[in-house]
Amino acid sequence: MSQEMNVLHGPKPFVSLEKSTAGQQLYEALLKHSHLPEALINAHTGETLSYKTVLETSCRLAQSLQRCGYSQNSVVSVCSENSLYFFLPVIASLYIGVTVAPLNENYTEGELTNALSISKPRLIFCSKKSLVKNEDLKKKFSFIQKLVVLDSKNDIGSAESLQNFILRNSDKNFDVSQFKPLYFDPEQQVALIMCSSGTTGLPKGVMNTHRNLAVRFAHCKDPLFGTQTVQGSTVLSFMPFFHGFGMCTTLGYFIMGLRIVMMERFEPELFLSSISKYRIQSILVVPPVMTFLAKSPVIDKYDLSSLKEIGCGAAPLGKEVGEAVIKRLKLKGIRQGYGLTEATLAVLFTPSVEFRPGSSGKVVPFMSVKVVDIETGKTLGPKQSGELCFKGDMLMKGYAGNVKATKEAIDEDGWLHSGDIGYYDEEGHFYIIDRLKELIKYKGFQVPPAELEAVLLQHSSIKDAAVVGIPDERAGELPMAFVVKQPGKEITEQEVFDLVASQVSSPKHLRGGVRFIDEIPKNATGKIMRKELQKLALKLKSKL
Ligand SMILES: Nc1ncnc2c1ncn2[C@@H]1O[C@H](COS(=O)(=O)NC(=O)c2csc(-c3nc4ccc(O)cc4s3)n2)[C@@H](O)[C@H]1O
Numbered sequence: 428m429s430q431e432m433n434v435l436h437g438p439k440p441f442v443s444l445e446k447s448t449a450g451q452q453l454y455e456a457l458l459k460h461s462h463l464p465e466a467l468i469n470a471h472t473g474e475t476l477s478y479k480t481v482l483e484t485s486c487r488l489a490q491s492l493q494r495c496g497y498s499q500n501s502v503v504s505v506c507s508e509n510s511l512y513f514f515l516p517v518i519a520s521l522y523i524g525v526t527v528a529p530l531n532e533n534y535t536e537g538e539l540t541n542a543l544s545i546s547k548p549r550l551i552f553c554s555k556k557s558l559v560k561n562e563d564l565k566k567k568f569s570f571i572q573k574l575v576v577l578d579s580k581n582d583i584g585s586a587e588s589l590q591n592f593i594l595r596n597s598d599k600n601f602d603v604s605q606f607k608p609l610y611f612d613p614e615q616q617v618a619l620i621m622c623s624s625g626t627t628g629l630p631k632g633v634m635n636t637h638r639n640l641a642v643r644f645a646h647c648k649d650p651l652f653g654t655q656t657v658q659g660s661t662v663l664s665f666m667p668f669f670h671g672f673g674m675c676t677t678l679g680y681f682i683m684g685l686r687i688v689m690m691e692r693f694e695p696e697l698f699l700s701s702i703s704k705y706r707i708q709s710i711l712v713v714p715p716v717m718t719f720l721a722k723s724p725v726i727d728k729y730d731l732s733s734l735k736e737i738g739c740g741a742a743p744l745g746k747e748v749g750e751a752v753i754k755r756l757k758l759k760g761i762r763q764g765y766g767l768t769e770a771t772l773a774v775l776f777t778p779s780v781e782f783r784p785g786s787s788g789k790v791v792p793f794m795s796v797k798v799v800d801i802e803t804g805k806t807l808g809p810k811q812s813g814e815l816c817f818k819g820d821m822l823m824k825g826y827a828g829n830v831k832a833t834k835e836a837i838d839e840d841g842w843l844h845s846g847d848i849g850y851y852d853e854e855g856h857f858y859i860i861d862r863l864k865e866l867i868k869y870k871g872f873q874v875p876p877a878e879l880e881a882v883l884l885q886h887s888s889i890k891d892a893a894v895v896g897i898p899d900e901r902a903g904e905l906p907m908a909f910v911v912k913q914p915g916k917e918i919t920e921q922e923v924f925d926l927v928a929s930q931v932s933s934p935k936h937l938r939g940g941v942r943f944i945d946e947i948p949k950n951a952t953g954k955i956m957r958k959e960l961q962k963l964a965l966k967l968k969s970k971l
Pocket residue numbers: 623671672676711737738739740741742743744762763764765766767768769771772773787845846847859862866868871872873
């Protein structure tokens with residue numbers, strides 16, 4: 428097959444791609460690790476779950492789901508903060524071909540309405556904290572037939588507790604060895620529906636398949652592209668499990684038999700004390716946490732000598748910040764990764780032996796990448812900047828129920844257009860330098876401008892609006908709104924801020940501020956000229 432010029436292919440994989448389903452691979456891994464006393468540890472409480480418990484409970488839950496009529500292609504959601512129980516319905520569903528649509532438990536009802544309208548789950552596994560919100564949603568959406576509470580011993584109202592749901596619907600003398608996960612075509616079977624706005628517009632439902640997950644599982648076993656740990660090693664994860672970063676890395680941890688110390692959210696002192704207490708060897712973070720590790724004086728209060736590896740991604744990491752952390756924590760380097768939900772997880776990752784300050788890594792096995800000129804579409808060579816495009820087994824099946832958006836994201840040759848600008852050096856190390864797409868990233872969280880603009884345009888005093896990201900050392904970017912008032916109408920910056928804050932979750936709040944403007948600059952096709960607004964925002968910021 429002729430090699431297209433300047434297309435970079437991932438290296439020969441260390442292990443071949445398993446042809447079984449993600450559920451079958453997880454079942455085999457949990458069985459293999461079932462002697463290990465700790466799979467998950469809750470850093471806040473010290474509570475643990477063993478691999479044996481994860482295996483048995485997930486199998487019994489799978490049987491319970493089947494007996495309640497949930498079968499291949501049924502959809503369930505998990506709407507919970509990170510918890511010991513979060514992955515039980517995820518793994519159970521993967522055994523039997525049920526699709527999981529994780530939901531951000533901090534989403535407002537409006538945000539959840541959009542996500543639920545796409546995935547239409549029949550059952551939502553929720554937490555006690557998110558129960559009331561999900562009960563309201565169940566009243567609003569007839570397709571939601573059942574709520575199961577993950578972290579309650581007892582039923583709460585009409586919501587069954589997880590343990591009662593399992594007790595009432597699975598064999599009393601359940602035998603794990605008799606349970607067999609189903610086989611189905613991993614390439615076609617949708618494992619996860621993940622929220623992402625992609626390059627433009629409102630959040631959509633990314634369909635990640637069992638094959639997508641199998642690629643991640645193969646990466647985990649790869650000495651160059653996996654976490655540098657061995658079975659029984661301890662990792663720390665506070666990445667939100669509802670997001671691809673937290674979801675797919677943690678599933679990989681189960682495959683490898685790691686001891687996973689999980690946190691509900693990032694709490695600086697608990698983060699540091701857990702590294703010391705559990706002798707954590709590897710952590711995954713986003714750039715704001717790297718800034719904390721580089722600069723906070725509190726770091727020196729803790730023994731972090733067990734830490735051998737830091738993976739960082741989901742947003743740009745400043746080269747200087749990375750180097751400061753390497754020096755302070757005496758690490759060999761930072762394993763940067765670049766990923767997008769539409770490609771499951773990191774598609775660029777720092778090989779364990781090739782650290783390059785400022786680089787987001789090299790293309791991973793089973794994937795190919797090219798850089799294309801944004802004007803001509805020509806594939807570019809080393810040191811030439813253009814849009815990163817990806818192809819391979821990590822690409823999503825598409826956006827659920829949205830063929831048009833899928834075709835806009837993945838071209839007819841099967842290349843996913845990332846909307847990110849970067850280049851690669853002579854050795855194939857990639858550097859991300861800009862974002863072509865409108866997406867804003869606040870602490871690694873997606874902030875789709877179109878979503879906020881839709882909220883603003885609902886207000887009778889607002890004639891037009893545009894939201895752009897402005898750089899921020901701590902958070903990466905802050906959402907900022909430019910607003911055109913309706914003639915004769917009044918509204919203050921604070922009222923605009925409060926309007927948005929009342930309808931969307933915290934990462935999307937207008938922390939970059941609100942500026943009133945006579946007109947939103949648009950091109951001949953009516954598209955908001957966001958780069959111009961970003962330049963104006965920076966000019967205004969410099970005057971403050
Ligand atoms: N390293 C990076 N540098 C600069 N920008 C980065 C980035 N990673 C994501 N982004 C930005 O987020 C966008 C995608 O946002 S998203 O859809 O919410 N998805 C993500 O951000 C996403 C999904 S998985 C994932 C990662 N998995 C990892 C596993 C190990 C590791 O060490 C590092 C990483 S990053 N990131 C990208 O298009 C890009 O704009």
